[in-house]
Amino acid sequence: MSLVEKYQVYITGNTVGNVDLGNAQESFAEKFKLSSDKANKVFQSPMPFSIKKGLDEKTANAYKKAIVAMGLEAIVEPLKKSIDVKKPKIDAMTLVPREEQAETSVPSTGETKSYATVVEMKETSGVNLEVVYEAPESTLSDDELTIGGWLRFFQVLHIISITFGGVVFLGVSAMVILGEIEQQELIGILWLLAEMLPALVLSVLTVRILSAREEDVPHRVSVYLKIGLGVASVAFIGGGALFYYDFVSEKPTSILGSLIFYYIWTSYFKKSVRVKEYYGVNAT
DSSP states (O other), rough: OOEEOEEEEEEEEEEEOOOOOHHHHHHHHHTTOOOHHHHHHHHHSSSSSSEEEOHHHHHHHHHHHOOOTTEEEEEEEEOOOESSSOOOOOOEEEEEEEEGOOSSSOOOOOOOOOOOOEEEEEESSOOOEEOOOOOSOOOHHHHSSSSSHHHHHHHHHHHHHHHHHHHHHHHHHHHHTTTTOOHHHHHHHHHHHHHHHHHHHHHHHHHHTTOOOOOOOHHHHHHHHHHHHHHHHHHHHHHHHHHTTTSSSSSOOHHHHHHHHHHHHHHHHOEEEEEEEHHOOOOO
């Protein structure tokens, strides 16, 4: 039987940043589907308070990020004993008096009081497990743990850009290679391909990282957006120069659309609650 290391998540009762404790408690109650009374009982309990245990490392860190996004300090620590994949058979259960309780798996954060009765389970295998009081069996909803809303829309926009832009890029490139473009139009077509290629590359890079629940993703997306705006600006200036010197017959497309796109999405990644909940931070 293989052993799998499990983790537990605690809140310390402290807030992070300049978040008001009352607002953080409201967010906590909303996300964990708790009534106001139950949420108040959680925060009136001695700290640290166990939110969830028996989690794998990835899920535990996802809980931590979501809790920190609410404005609360959270701790992830491994359980003292690895949890066997197969549940052990329990012969008996006895209560251990508080004064005789050994050190439990609660993380040390200075002087904290015991906040739960520890139950000692005696098993046929001779291994003892310690169980501490947990928060209500509420879990984060899928809405907090997956991409959704405008974040999903942003992802879909880039997928569409890759799909249609890629088809156009390949088609036009094939026409150039096969010599089906007239000489007077060749410079304009080559300039079009030069405009499209950076945008396609940036879209691919964005889609690749967007689903990863890592704290650096919002910053990297903002950098890609900034590069995209820079490329669009260069393309606009270069296209204008080519038009001025009669190398191309059409004026370059206005840069206004690129400016609006950049402003909307950089603001979104800096201020969106969903972005903060999903990645743990907003873009700076």
